[in-house]
Amino acid sequence: MLLLGAFCLPKERRIILPVQPTDAPPRTILPDLGDTRTAFAPMSDRDLWQAQWLFRIIGDPTLTKVGSSLSRFALAVRLPVKGIIKATIFKQFCGGETIEESLKTAARLAQSGVGTILDHSVEGQEDDEALDHTVEEILRTIDAAKQRADIPFSVFKPSGIAPVQLLTDVSDGKALTEEDRREWALVQGRVERICAAAAKAGIPVLIDAEESWMQPAIDGMADAMMARFNKEKAIVFNTVQLYRHDRLAFLKASHAKAVAGGYHIGMKLVRGAYMEKERERAAEKGYPSPIHADKPAVDRDYDDALRYCAAHIDRFAVCVGTHNEQSTLLMARLMNELGLPHADKRVWFAQLLGMSDNISFNMAAAGYNVAKYVPYGPVREVLPYLIRRAEENTSARGQTGRELGLIQAERSRRVKERR
Secondary structure, eight states, X not given: OOSXXXXXXXXXXXXXXXXXXXXXXXXXXXXXXXXXXXXXXXXXXXXXXXXXXXXXXXXXXXXXXXXXXXXXXXHHTTOSOXXXXXXXXXXXXXXXXXXXXXXXXXXXXXXXXXXXXXXXXXXXXXXXXXXXXXXXXXXXXXXXXXXXXXXXXXXXXXXXXXXHHHHHHXXXXXXXXXXXXXXXXXHHHHHHHHHHHHHHHTOOEEEXXXXXXXXXXXXXXXHHHHHXXXXXXXXXXXXXXXXXXXXXXXXXXXXXXXXXXTOOEEEEEEOOSOHHHHHHHHHHHTSOOSXXXXXXXXXXXXXXXXXXXXXXXXXXXXXXXXXXXXXXXXXXXXXXXXXXXXXOTTEEEEEETTSOHHHHHHHHHTTOOEEEEEEESOHHHHHHHHHHHXXXXXXXXXXXXXXXXXXXXXXXXXXXXXX
């Protein structure tokens, strides 16, 4: 993944090409998500070549596994490989090591009408000092967003500001010790501090989803924050993972709760990222898997969730977090049917940096609200995120194949154009 193949990649040389304007008027024709000229306009030939080789490596499970192990070992023993990692997989999926570096990535995306969601992606830290430091970093992203129109959201991962075991215990309804109660009060205070800062700045904040066994505690905090800060519009967004068979019902129940409470509901819709882990834990502990039996069922629930949000858009703000072209176009079609302008601020489309550029840039060129999740952090500390991202791409072979196919199509198009 990271080290294998990295030594053969050339030094970066980025060329920024002219792009289509982002203020296209509303029209009923759906965007062409196969338009590779628009999708890869900001990328030089060298960038495309490098991305092609990277996705080929990621698409091979053996190379990904070996490369991940080598990367962990190399950084653990402090071999001088940081530069190699930063120039390859880090460059593809991360904005920089700091907010300041990531703002350069944000500026490049903004040239194509694509917003940035700064995502502090340091994982696996549990002590109070580290958790409080993460809160301060998230507050810095809110401050950056307040100053820049190209950063429409802030975001945080609950396990980045709370001990994982505590989230699990609270979700299970386990009796807490006095120390646990003290720690839980700190966690709730951290969440409230972030949401209050976001509300004051007028910057919506996305609360990412976690594994099912810790999600109830997160849902409870998200509901409380929405009830408090979403009176006039959606500032706080929860996240539902539609690969869980209970989440469509949860979405509808959340809506009913918002109607009864007189507040707006912010919701990010994703398919999910922990399928194998969820199934393994369910089998190990002997409870029914919370995951749908097959992909068609996941797709059905995801699209039904889009329909539900669109049908109740008077109360909803929705972030369509997907790399699925059919779901993206479904939401665009629903907006057309409802007469919603492409730039309606209640509807956003979001993808990860370095992936599904055909969706992001073509939707933005058609005038829709689009943002990229832009992870950032020190290479060594973001490595767990990068490895997880590579492993997820390996298991989602269709995604890797689509990325490669689109890149190869654009390279072929450019060759023919120059003849």
